[in-house]
Amino acid sequence: EPEVTQTPSHQVTQMGQEVILRCVPISNHLYFYWYRQILGQKVEFLVSFYNNEISEKSEIFDDQFSVERPDGSNFTLKIRSTKLEDSAMYFCASSDLQGNYGYTFGSGTRLTVV
Amino acid sequence: QKEVEQNSGPLSVPEGAIASLNCTYSDRGSQSFFWYRQYSGKSPELIMSIYSNGDKEDGRFTAQLNKASQYVSLLIRDSQPSDSATYLCAQNTGRRALTFGSGTRLQVQP
Numbered sequence: 142e143p144e145v146t147q148t149p150s151h152q153v154t155q156m157g158q159e160v161i162l163r164c165v166p167i168s169n170h171l172y173f174y175w176y177r178q179i180l181g182q183k184v185e186f187l188v189s190f191y192n193n194e195i196s197e198k199s200e201i202f203d204d205q206f207s208v209e210r211p212d213g214s215n216f217t218l219k220i221r222s223t224k225l226e227d228s229a230m231y232f233c234a235s236s237d238l239q240g241n242y243g244y245t246f247g248s249g250t251r252l253t254v255v
Numbered sequence: 256q257k258e259v260e261q262n263s264g265p266l267s268v269p270e271g272a273i274a275s276l277n278c279t280y281s282d283r284g285s286q287s288f289f290w291y292r293q294y295s296g297k298s299p300e301l302i303m304s305i306y307s308n309g310d311k312e313d314g315r316f317t318a319q320l321n322k323a324s325q326y327v328s329l330l331i332r333d334s335q336p337s338d339s340a341t342y343l344c345a346q347n348t349g350r351r352a353l354t355f356g357s358g359t360r361l362q363v364q365p
Contacts (some may be wrong), residue, residue, distance in 0.1 A: 172351060182357070184299060184343065189351040197351050232298050236351075243289050244353065246298040 143167040144245035147233050153253045154223050162218045162250045173216045174234040174244065175208065177201070181255030184232070190216065223254045257282040261344055261356035269364050274331040276343030276359050281325070287347040288320060291331045292340045293358065301345055303329065334363045 146165040154160050166173050175187040188198040188210055205221045216235075220227055230251050232246040258281040267285075268274045287306050291299035303318040305311045305327065311318045317330040331338055341358040 174351070176353075184345075184353075184355040186354070199352065215340040230298075243301040245296045245301070246342045248268075 143245070145233055145235055147231075147247035149250060150225050151251045151253070152247065153255060156225060156254055157222050160174050160223055160252065162231050162233075164190070164216045164218075164247055165214050166210050166213070166216055166233065166235030167245055170235035170237050170245075171232060172236045173208075173210070174236070175218045176197070176246075177220075177229040177230045179226075179231065190253075205222075217219045218254075223252075225254050228252055228254045256342060257285075257346065257354045258288065258317050259344055259346055259354050259356035261342075261359045263357060264360040265362045266359055268334050269282060270336060271345075274334045274338065274361055274363070276331070276344075276361065278285045278329075278356055279325055280327065280344075280346050280352075281335045282346065283325065284320075285325075285346040288318070288327045289345040289347070290318060290327075291342055291343040291355075292338075293346060294340045298357075302342075319354050331361075334351075334361075336363045336365050339363045349365040 151159045153232045170234045173190045176184050178184045189196045198200050206221045209217050232249045233247040236244045260279045290303045293299045293304050305318040305320045315332045319328045337361050341360045343351040343358045344356040347353050
């Protein structure tokens with residue numbers, strides 16, 4: 142079964158540092174997403190990406206966040222200057238068409254900001 | 256504001272029973288609905304999607320959608336201890352983002 146792969150599984154970083162979370166979406170999928178889940182809270186949409194540009198973003202996705210598809214396989218989320226409240230599980234997902242058939246989520250990166 | 260509401264639970268059912276999970280949503284423009292299962296510390300895993308009013312069955316799972324009442328449900332027949340997890344309801348209004356509910360925790364007692 143095709144998988145969405147995320148690395149690292151756990152990242153600890155100092156407040157104010159930059160982090161890059163990496164994802165390899167399913168190869169024939171066209172839409173890519175980042176979601177986050179703060180411990181004990183809902184899964185929240187951050188951003189969607191299609192055709193090498195952001196197609197939609199939430200209020201959470203402010204100027205400290207950016208996404209990139211640096212090559213044909215990777216999809217990254219960069220947090221420029223991490224805050225304590227950025228500590229969460231970050232999930233990458235991908236879908237074919239417009240997500241009407243549901244997403245496939247990666248296993249997540251647990252980000253801990255200290 | 257698009258909201259998806261779920262009872263947080265826990266919903267406790269004995270092994271072999273039917274578990275019934277419910278979800279209501281506020282956005283009448285919602286077109287697609289999804290049920291995900293999430294084990295503690297793991298990522299959401301898609302169980303069912305439903306787009307039309309009525310029932311959709313897949314193995315032990317049945318999703319039910321009533322757009323007039325803005326209500327989605329998931330029935331799990333012959334519940335197993337391995338079904339113990341948090342079940343997330345999500346909606347897609349035609350744009351690409353999914354809005355998730357907070358989830359219902361299901362406990363299946365052996």
